[in-house]
Amino acid sequence: MRATLLATALLALLTCDLHATEGAVPPKRKSAQEIIDAAPASAWRELDPDNTLYMELPAGRVVIELAPTFAPEHVANIRALARGRFWDGLSIYRAQDNFVVQFGDPDADDPAKAKPFPPGARPHLPAEFTRSDQGVRFDRLPDVDGWAPQVGFVDGFPAARDPNTGKVWLAHCYGMVGAGRNTPPDSSTGAELYVVIGQAPRALDHQLTVVGRVVQGMELLSTIPRGPAPMGFYTDPAQRTPITSIRLARDVPEAQRTRLQLLRTDSQAFIDATEARRNRVDDFYTQPAGHIDLCNVPLPVRTLPAGK
Amino acid sequence: MRATLLATALLALLTCDLHATEGAVPPKRKSAQEIIDAAPASAWRELDPDNTLYMELPAGRVVIELAPTFAPEHVANIRALARGRFWDGLSIYRAQDNFVVQFGDPDADDPAKAKPFPPGARPHLPAEFTRSDQGVRFDRLPDVDGWAPQVGFVDGFPAARDPNTGKVWLAHCYGMVGAGRNTPPDSSTGAELYVVIGQAPRALDHQLTVVGRVVQGMELLSTIPRGPAPMGFYTDPAQRTPITSIRLARDVPEAQRTRLQLLRTDSQAFIDATEARRNRVDDFYTQPAGHIDLCNVPLPVRTLPAGK
Numbered sequence: 001m002r003a004t005l006l007a008t009a010l011l012a013l014l015t016c017d018l019h020a021t022e023g024a025v026p027p028k029r030k031s032a033q034e035i036i037d038a039a040p041a042s043a044w045r046e047l048d049p050d051n052t053l054y055m056e057l058p059a060g061r062v063v064i065e066l067a068p069t070f071a072p073e074h075v076a077n078i079r080a081l082a083r084g085r086f087w088d089g090l091s092i093y094r095a096q097d098n099f100v101v102q103f104g105d106p107d108a109d110d111p112a113k114a115k116p117f118p119p120g121a122r123p124h125l126p127a128e129f130t131r132s133d134q135g136v137r138f139d140r141l142p143d144v145d146g147w148a149p150q151v152g153f154v155d156g157f158p159a160a161r162d163p164n165t166g167k168v169w170l171a172h173c174y175g176m177v178g179a180g181r182n183t184p185p186d187s188s189t190g191a192e193l194y195v196v197i198g199q200a201p202r203a204l205d206h207q208l209t210v211v212g213r214v215v216q217g218m219e220l221l222s223t224i225p226r227g228p229a230p231m232g233f234y235t236d237p238a239q240r241t242p243i244t245s246i247r248l249a250r251d252v253p254e255a256q257r258t259r260l261q262l263l264r265t266d267s268q269a270f271i272d273a274t275e276a277r278r279n280r281v282d283d284f285y286t287q288p289a290g291h292i293d294l295c296n297v298p299l300p301v302r303t304l305p306a307g308k
Numbered sequence: 309m310r311a312t313l314l315a316t317a318l319l320a321l322l323t324c325d326l327h328a329t330e331g332a333v334p335p336k337r338k339s340a341q342e343i344i345d346a347a348p349a350s351a352w353r354e355l356d357p358d359n360t361l362y363m364e365l366p367a368g369r370v371v372i373e374l375a376p377t378f379a380p381e382h383v384a385n386i387r388a389l390a391r392g393r394f395w396d397g398l399s400i401y402r403a404q405d406n407f408v409v410q411f412g413d414p415d416a417d418d419p420a421k422a423k424p425f426p427p428g429a430r431p432h433l434p435a436e437f438t439r440s441d442q443g444v445r446f447d448r449l450p451d452v453d454g455w456a457p458q459v460g461f462v463d464g465f466p467a468a469r470d471p472n473t474g475k476v477w478l479a480h481c482y483g484m485v486g487a488g489r490n491t492p493p494d495s496s497t498g499a500e501l502y503v504v505i506g507q508a509p510r511a512l513d514h515q516l517t518v519v520g521r522v523v524q525g526m527e528l529l530s531t532i533p534r535g536p537a538p539m540g541f542y543t544d545p546a547q548r549t550p551i552t553s554i555r556l557a558r559d560v561p562e563a564q565r566t567r568l569q570l571l572r573t574d575s576q577a578f579i580d581a582t583e584a585r586r587n588r589v590d591d592f593y594t595q596p597a598g599h600i601d602l603c604n605v606p607l608p609v610r611t612l613p614a615g616k
Contacts, residue, residue, distance in 0.1 A: 146451055
């Protein structure tokens with residue numbers, strides 16, 4: 001029995017990392033940033049100009065990635081609205097602290113004053129709150145979530161899935177963009193859009209159509225002065241933030257486009273970086289969390305290296 | 309078999325609510341706001357002036373409630389710093405989007421330039437990351453949480469508890485105030501404070517000393533322009549937001565105090581309002597969430613009725 005134990009111990013010694021027998025410290029685990037910095041080019045993707053909006057504000061540009069996988073009808077309408085310059089001269093007319101900013105036509109609900117839609121934009125769309133999970137690659141997080149049976153990522157967007165219903169939907173995390181609506185579920189058109197600027201209001205999940213997320217310029221929206229009226233509306237129209245224009249990247253000359261790359265959420269680098277955040281390795285943390293919330297997972301974005 | 313089914317059906321009819329047999333609609337469940345509006349005076353508490361800070365910014369007053377139950381040494385030091393006017397003329401020197409703003413002395417780490425502490429303020433404190441749950445009333449939420457075994461409220465603050473370790477700690481929700489530190493766990497003094505302005509960074513829980521939360525004026529902090537340097541620091545000191553003063557409410561003349569009431573988190577109204585948010589009753593929601601996250605539970609604050 002002793003001989004067997006000894007043989008096993010020797011075998012273990014022979015197969016383990018030689019550094020251990022030399023008394024060296026184990027190699028330091030990489031931080032999330034180190035993993036991202038070392039990610040191969042194949043781990044990054046570029047924005048599709050047909051699915052990218054540029055919202056021009058006096059303070060700068062906000063870049064939004066659209067999610068046609070989840071909201072094809074809304075995305076098509078948003079493209080038509082942008083092409084028809086619907087939002088130019090309209091405003092961000094609502095900013096509610098720890099919740100959302102909302103933009104579009106503040107008179108949308110008043111038929112006498114509402115700005116007419118341009119040709120090609122439809123006044124009525126179906127609700128696109130959820131979709132079938134058939135054929136949708138879902139990169140699942142192992143972490144528990146209180147709002148949905150499963151959470152993870154689809155096409156780079158935070159998402160949730162219910163295997164019992166076979167449905168998948170986008171999650172209302174910070175920076176996500178949704179289509180405002182009235183009480184009827186099919187009353188959104190994509191003309192009135194909100195952006196989450198606070199703690200993820202996940203109670204809105206699968207209750208509204210989520211159309212995309214802000215990938216650059218969030219700080220231009222999150223710092224907008226909050227409206228003093230209920231729900232963050234402004235009491236004086238002069239308090240609204242004017243929208244210079246909203247354009248589809250496809251319709252902007254290439255030299256004026258913002259060249260961004262996003263880390264693929266199905267890449268090994270993304271999986272490894274998320275694990276490095278779930279169990280932090282730096283000295284600051286006294287105890288690893290062993291968990292990460294869907295809406296705490298950063299979705300890395302970088303400016304395309306020059307000359308690429 | 310048919311007779312049994314009929315008998316069962318008749319029994320069900322006899323035991324059900326009579327209203328149903330009269331064709332009336334069931335009484336409408338109250339919304340969270342209706343429950344809060346109907347809460348008795350006993351469900352509200354006033355801020356203790358010894359545990360209340362007024363941070364005066366050019367844009368207005370931020371009111372912070374301190375949490376001596378969790379961080380007695382830090383709270384005592386913060387009182388001494390406020391009494392010694394330590395923060396007057398200092399600044400908010402960091403604003404990182406979707407994370408924190410931080411204020412105090414930007415030169416705190418430079419012994420040659422650091423502002424000296426006033427008499428009574430200590431340069432070294434123990435870490436107060438967690439405390440024993442002995443004698444602490446913990447109003448637990450039934451909802452699952454990924455970061456902690458149990459979540460709920462203590463003294464009106466969002467908190468978490470681990471029955472295995474017998475520890476309880478404050479949660480890093482939106483608006484919570486914590487003491488910045490360097491790598492050593494006991495390197496915070498309460499002089500450098502941060503406020504959460506984004507998705508709850510719960511990975512910081514029980515890694516830092518949480519000293520309280522903002523109960524009024526969050527929008528003055530959340531809209532501060534973000535710093536362009538790493539971690540939200542400013543590149544130009546002129547970009548910092550100056551702090552006019554920070555005072556303990558006790559040291560402010562009564563006429564100049566902000567009279568606020570907070571809904572007790574151990575009141576029936578709070579429990580009922582939280583349930584009404586967990587399962588929304590308004591027509592807008594197509595499907596109740598059946599869940600609420602600790603950091604999504606609003607902590608109602610109201611201005612004291614006139615003459616009270």
